[in-house]
Amino acid sequence: METLSLTRRAALLGAGASAAAGLSACNAPQTAAVRTAAAQPTAPGVRIAAIQVDTAPLVAQVGNPTAAWAQQALPGYLAQVLASRMAPGDPGAATLSVRIDSIYLGNGGPADPDRMRGVATLNGRQTRLRATSTYFPSPTDQALPEQALQGRVQALAQAFAYRLRRKMRL
DSSP states (O other): OHHHHHHHHHHHHHHHHHHHHHHHGGGOOOOOOOOOGGGOOOOTTOOEEEEEEEOHHHHHHHOHHHHHHHHHHHHHHHHHHTGGGBOTTOTTOEEEEEEEEEEEOOSSSTTSOEEEEEEEEETTEEEEEEEEEOOOOOHHHHHSHHHHHHHHHHHHHHHHHHHHHHHTTO
16 A cells, blocks of 8 residues: 555656656747837937827817817826826927827727827837727716716726837837
């Protein structure tokens, strides 16, 4: 009986050792990818003095309430996300210009997310952006549809701000 349990222990130890050896290959060092000119980070000393948001193309596409909500929410989220780069009143700092081209409010869920598309310009460098946010319908949305739509646009504005920071490497 004792020989059988020793054999089981040896088998388990051997199986564990082979699994550990197999998984150790997953920890191999990865080679660094070559960066292209388009993916170069923004200079580390870039400071932002002001943020301008243009929603004129958005007014033509979806109308004024949605464009106004984006116009109200986006500067605040951009300033919050880029707080370490903000330098209001610095004469040498750049102006971040953002143009929102379109907003699509989907039907809800991960299959049809809300989307915001636009272009950001900083120091002459243009970056096209697309941000998504997933909306899950709530029973209160039917009672307060305008507040629900405004909340969805605010969630898109926040996602857009974080996407901008990541894509421009700020």
